Amino acid sequence: MSAPAPSTPVIVPILGDQLSPHISSLADRSPDDTVILMMEVTEETTYVRHHKAKIAMILSAMRHFAEELRGAGWTVDYVRLDDPANTGTFTGEVARAVERHGARGVQATEPGEWRVRQAMEHWRTDLPVRVRILPDTRFVCPLPDFYEWAAGRKELRMEWFYREMRRKTGLLMDGDKPAGGRWNFDAENRGGPEAGLKPPAPPRFTPDSITGEVLDLVSTRFARHFGSLENFGWPVTRTEAEAARDAFLADRLPRFGKYQDAMVAGQDFLFHAVLSPAINIGLLDPLDLCRRAETEWREGRAPLEAVEGFTRQIIGWREYVRGMYWLEMPALADANGLDAHRPLPDFYWTGDTPMRCLADCVRTTRDNAYAHHIQRLMVLGNFALLAGLRPQDVADWYLVVYADAFEWVELPNVAGMVLHADKGRLASKPYAASGAYIDRMGDYCGKCAFDVKRKTGEGACPFNALYWHFLARNEKKLAGYHRLAQPYATWRRMSDEKRAEYLLSAEAFLRTLDPAKPGWAR
Template identity: 90%
Template sequence: MTGPVLVPILGDQLSPDISSLADRKPDDTVILMMEVAEETTYVRHHKAKIALILSAMRHFAEELREAGWTVDYIRLDDPDNTGSFTCEVARAVERHNARGVQVTEPGEWRVRQAMEQWRSDLPIRLRILPDTRFICPLPDFYEWATGRKELRMEWFYREMRRKTGLLMDGDKPVGGRWNFDAENRGGPEAGLEPPGLPAFPPDATTREVLDLVSTRFDKHFGSLEKFAWPVTRAEAEKARDAFLKDRLPLFGKYQDAMVAGQDFLFHAALSPAINIGLLDPLDLCRRAETEWREGRAPLEAVEGFIRQIIGWREYIRGMYWLEMPGLADANGLDANRPLPDFYWTGQTKMRCLADCVRATRDHAYAHHIQRLMVLGNFALLAGLKPQEVADWYLVVYADAFEWVELPNVAGMVLHADKGRLASKPYAASGAYIDRMSDYCGKCAYDVKKKTGEAACPFNALYWHFLARNEKKLSGYHRLAQPYATWRRMSEDKRAEYLESSEAFLKTLEPAEPGWAR
């Protein structure tokens, strides 16, 4: 074959410097971009998540054309669209008489398996390149993990600091500490008024996508009424600059706080743009560092933000590929309760959960403490089935791709990986939520009551969780104190907690079958 090289670009690879284009020239390349049904429906994604990705793809295709590239774009509503990545690549190879296919490695295991199949299905050479947008190449992560008994993020994060030079003074961390997490645990304060996020009114391309999504995916979870995500690089950069100027200075102090109706507080809300390729994560970290070095943001805020990106994000990606495919079926605590219906409807008297589901429905977003310590904490305490919880997180959040969602849920949220990722389960009673939020004051349940119908369900569920998992968890050093407290309780008190939990759990209505897939 003497035709061009075909370069498929996926919906989370919307970066002009993507590795698959690095050695290509426009006069010898055809870029293939595909909106395929299997990607929009392999789980029933939030409407806003589908709209974000499709709109961003269409805008990126136009940017590529303006830069001189030939782009073969397959729209979801094209009559000849087969709905399959593999079929569309095969058709494009034939259509363009391509002599080879070059692609950047995908972020998800199932897509990588499909790409490997192309080697036998396509009659031409296939080249799969590393995704150089990540700071830590996967072989480097595997080397770091080899021989370690504990794969803790903190040690990996220090390596990433040294590698990037971020917040370093020679070979030492600036400020004399690697981690300023202790300064970043402020709860909500009266009158807290964070600046709003910049909004990006839909242009003609986005409006067309919103109409398509509202019609074709009308039964999917979520709302499009408040859709205002950045869908172009220019918009994402405006969102980045607004965060650095307006919210980064107080991001650290309030990053763990939760306020009813304040869906973003001082968070960046840039993860959707980062994860689909509109922002360079390392560039973002360097800009945040500049805010500290030039005196506009405190060190604890900047360190906490940078840790989320070069520490946690890179670590999670490495753990995903290290643990797959077994991570998808992990259930180390034998949790098998169905996902409750209120995760979709928000119809629960627990104000914290209702508000978090409402924010998720409105924006395809909730910040990390809402995801971990409200929605995730309940799933852990109630013993919800990990595969159903993981599907839910994958469906509902705009930044959720399996590589980032699954290890967070299976490891950080549910401890289903038997502690490979986290040193203890992130289990908490209502007291934590009361301390870090304003949810409890107007809740139908009383957070101060421990058992009974009027008591906050988190309180009894906490002890129920510890009791039913005692054989698996009692040896954890970080759980020694709560287990000692449990054993000091009278037999009647322990029975009261367990009976109160069981009574509450019987009230949970499971979600309808087929809600995710």
């Protein structure tokens, strides 16, 4: 049973991605004079039409975290989505809580997303009490430190930032040198699919009564949203998240590195951690996770290249894109450096395409609210880049469909790494590839309706002609990139007839994506 609510308390709002007991907004608070406010609000579930499983995971995790907090002695004022008095917004619910509890102040941890930060700033002037907004201390690199690192640099490359994070944390360091004598073991982590791969499945968790109630709510209220709830098994408590963590470290980390870029049809998880949703909502501490992975290497249970690749994704890439998000916003949301304007094709929602790689990546996305990073980047993202899809449509799609997608991590990845819409601020080149890359790293092509070896014309893999069409139409913008010198040299050596053949083949395919015209993509 909860303790009586304190009189004239400080209200501490805890958002759905702040489910950490040591969140900064609680660090100097006591249960004696604090009311924690947790809010399920319509605005957050519908500003994009999130995957049903994503909504269910976050709401269930929030309800479980509220019980965890109550068990630790805190007073929690929890506003459910179906509460008739719910205003539907964070601002409205904070204002109601201030009045309801006769609060003397509000103390919050800064949110992860720009639009929520703008709303919080208005609390300072719109609420009749003092509002404190504290830094989110769950990241290795505070934002002021990132801004200082970025200041004056001509190129903001993740590799150099990652080395600074290694030095700062001491992860995989032997004194002042990187373990194994190298910072990066990427060359060892590019294994393609192999026959007979049987990775152990990550644990899936049976819904309890709280999760069951949320699943019923979501299936009714968000019936028209994308995605399935049939396979729902995400960890929604700290105990479940830690069990998922331990299973990854023991069962899949040793081979994670070698196969982290591989794609196998129907194998939705391979050796990936599948922990990013739990990390991003606060159920797991990312630095603790990296230290546990390092222990697996130091005690001989996992190879260095696997642990280095995993560590780089968390203290390197994750921290880097968070810094880039706040450095570049709000302009990043409207970036379109390659002047791409084609609408998102329907098959990103339906999976109805004979391109087997795309169909399988949409299927796992729909079924699991998950696809691993190469499926996201080099199949779904690569197609969007080559076809010239509008960045805002693509970013909204990624934000909708993945359980780990919050704008601070999703938008820099999509606008910067996937679509090069930021003109190279984040990545040193566009991640464009023909069908040969997908064939090398995946097993999709052998049973595809299209022939990956065929370059143009009927039956040819569309990625092949689209690749050269992309380079040709963006030559003025991209020809000066050092990492694209070789493909542009190859393009210029082609005969006029060969170049025309590629362009005509790509344009014929692109016409099938026009929503005003019939075609298999519809």
